Amino acid sequence: MSITVMILSGGRSRRFGGVHKPGVRLGGQTVISRILGTVRQAVPEAEVWVAGTTVGLTDAEADSVGSVREEPEFSGPLAGIEAAARTMGDSEVTVILAGDMPLVRPDHLRALIAASRESGLPAAGVDDRGKLQFLCAAWPTALLRRRLADIGQTQDRAVKLLFSGLEVAPVDVDPAEIVDFDTPEEYERVAVRVEAADTIGSLPGASDVEATKASPGARAVPEQVLRMRDLAATELPEGVWMTDAEVAAVLDFASHIKHSDSSLSPVLAAFLAGRLHSAVPREGRASVAEALARVEQILTRPRG
Template structure:
């Protein structure tokens, strides 16, 4: 069974400190879209406030809070247990199901530490991937400190297998403009589908 870690503990500074995980997109919150995508993962660990708690999800927090994604990941890894692999997803992926669908059946070669999406601009999406648990633990142990460390620094020594995101699944919603544009785009698509 593959474990899952969902990072939902950021400040959402570009959204004025809003509770990003609770933003409604098409009648479903962002965090619920991610949880739905991870159906079957066990355990599911969310790093963030208690508001992201759902049945079957264990919520933890890095200490002190707001230490960045690597600090959140480091805190969550202690709760993953002996799962060989772990999904690592941000909470602001409205197309999380398409992320998982593109990566689920990609086998990791012996030299691979992870499989992650690469967006249309060639950027690696570290928070849209499936990692070997021990590889993440080793990478975190190699850092001077997990607090305020970047995902780029964490993954610098890892062998990442990339999959080109052909579904636009790696889109994340970091600003209110992103949310507005995504809602408009999906509403347009829904309207076209109905006609």
């Protein structure tokens, strides 16, 4: 199966102070380098085109992709898609990716490709509110080109026109995975998530995370965290113990606090929850998750 991927990188970034968003750095890499790396992990054999400037790619990365500009420049992502579709070779499926979406995962890209191939429809990520992400989608290439021809004029027109009147194959995705950024404030929030993802990804045993989930839908617990839990248990009073599910609840809570707009320290909040949980006799003790929720309720209560 032949795959083409187009990364859209031609915007003005007005709300970002005119700084080229794909070229800014996150955790030691530029945004566009991260996206290209994800594409190479997902579909190493894909033909990749950048619609817009390649600023932010290394020389080697830039040499490995095709590059095309929309006409006229800065005339919108739909015009960029048309320019890439007109220049690239034939393929079975084409993936369209925004150039400011650094948290997209390889498995999501593979799921989009599979859904489009199996259905013959455009496939797009859909979050828990039913919202589709039009700029993280996979298309049958022939259908994409027909839709562009039907639209005709693409300059300064909305990408959702491609999807108008078409059935879409939805692929469930965590909205945090397909988040983009338009403002400095949104960039800071994405930077926090990138830091957390890079930290978890660097832990020993992180590649085996799926096998260590405590329950369906629970956060995956890296082996290093579980080993630390087991070591700490030797210093705790008899009968004080945290199950894998409770460890997962603490990790979820810390992530929730860290990624929220709250000024709470995740470490302090988790510590207080642990104290609240262990201070109550076991027969009347709340679950760790309930203790965490109670601590957040107390610490975020309006004063006065």
